[in-house]
Amino acid sequence: MSQRRHLTDPEAWRLVGRLEGGLTQAEVAEATGVAQSAISRIWNRFLETGRKVEDQGKVEDVQQRPMKIDI
Secondary structure (H helix, E strand, O other): OOOOOEOOHHHHHHHHHHHHOOOOHHHHHHHHOOOHHHHHHHHHHHHHHOOEEOOOOOEEOOOOOOOOOEO
16 A cells, blocks of 8 residues: 655646646656646646746746645
């Protein structure tokens, strides 16, 4: 049985970056060992908030909030 834990913001942003790079949710899930449903929740949260990841790892947004995703 796998262990549940929260993804850190940097981990979630790396997943978003892979999705933005053209990988499917299933491909990202397989490559990272994170459930596809968790990938979907992270992607939907990103689309909801409209947050963008800058090249240097900075986030520009008026309403910043950490991503807390249970996996």
